[in-house]
Amino acid sequence: MSISINPETDALVAVDVQYDFCPGGNLAVPDGHQVVPVINALAKKIPHVVMTQDWHPAGHASFASSYDGKAPFETVDLDYGVQVLWPDHCVQGTNGAAFHADLDLPNAEMIVRKGFRPGIDSYSAFYENDKTTHTGLAGYLRERGITRLFMTGLATDFCVYYSAEDGRKEGFDVILVEDACRAIDLDGSLEAAMSAMQAAGVKICHWDDVG
Numbered sequence: 001m002s003i004s005i006n007p008e009t010d011a012l013v014a015v016d017v018q019y020d021f022c023p024g025g026n027l028a029v030p031d032g033h034q035v036v037p038v039i040n041a042l043a044k045k046i047p048h049v050v051m052t053q054d055w056h057p058a059g060h061a062s063f064a065s066s067y068d069g070k071a072p073f074e075t076v077d078l079d080y081g082v083q084v085l086w087p088d089h090c091v092q093g094t095n096g097a098a099f100h101a102d103l104d105l106p107n108a109e110m111i112v113r114k115g116f117r118p119g120i121d122s123y124s125a126f127y128e129n130d131k132t133t134h135t136g137l138a139g140y141l142r143e144r145g146i147t148r149l150f151m152t153g154l155a156t157d158f159c160v161y162y163s164a165e166d167g168r169k170e171g172f173d174v175i176l177v178e179d180a181c182r183a184i185d186l187d188g189s190l191e192a193a194m195s196a197m198q199a200a201g202v203k204i205c206h207w208d209d210v211g
């Protein structure tokens with residue numbers, strides 16, 4: 001497959017390339033750091049770049065440590081539904097919340113922070129996990145005339161997946177750059193996410209398809 005870039009209407013979206021999702025981090029994604037050079041290379045081909053940053057206050061509702069007797073990767077029922085509980089990660093202002101230092105995206109035009117409300121998690125770059133609270137990204141992209149998104153980053157089966165699916169719901173063309181992402185893969189979550197994305201009309205490509 002060969003995909004030619006429209007420099008006006010295409011955007012690269014780099015999801016949560018932060019130390020806590022890289023090896024050695026608090027919620028490490030296997031080989032998470034390997035997305036960095038791939039995303040850097042894509043940013044040389046796609047002029048418009050948006051980054052997301054998972055950005056939780058201490059004591060966040062998605063942290064297992066916020067509940068008595070709960071361990072990471074168990075679930076809890078919140079007002080908006082079932083929430084997976086995570087190790088404390090991407091706490092505002094900590095090194096774990098910082099972008100990987102080798103990420104070289106001087107052309108990033110927008111950084112969307114998400115998950116900053118104490119009681120709501122946000123996997124998606126578009127809406128929080130209650131599915132109603134918007135981040136503002138869809139409006140931003142529309143005002144900028146962006147119509148197609150190249151999704152990259154961490155993790156394929158959580159924040160990248162929900163962002164890709166919600167991007168489709170908001171009417172964007174969405175292409176997942178598979179080798180520019182890495183997965184957590186919790187109980188088959190990667191396979192489930194790939195099927196759901198394909199059902200939602202997300203196209204899958206590899207970084208060297210992008211010209």
Ligand code: VGL
Pocket residue numbers: 015016021054086123154155156157158159160
């Ligand atoms: C993520 C779990 C919790 C992600 C963020 O970036 O995929 N996953 N917070």
Ligand code: ZN
Pocket residue numbers: 054055056062089090115
């Ligand atoms: Zn998080």
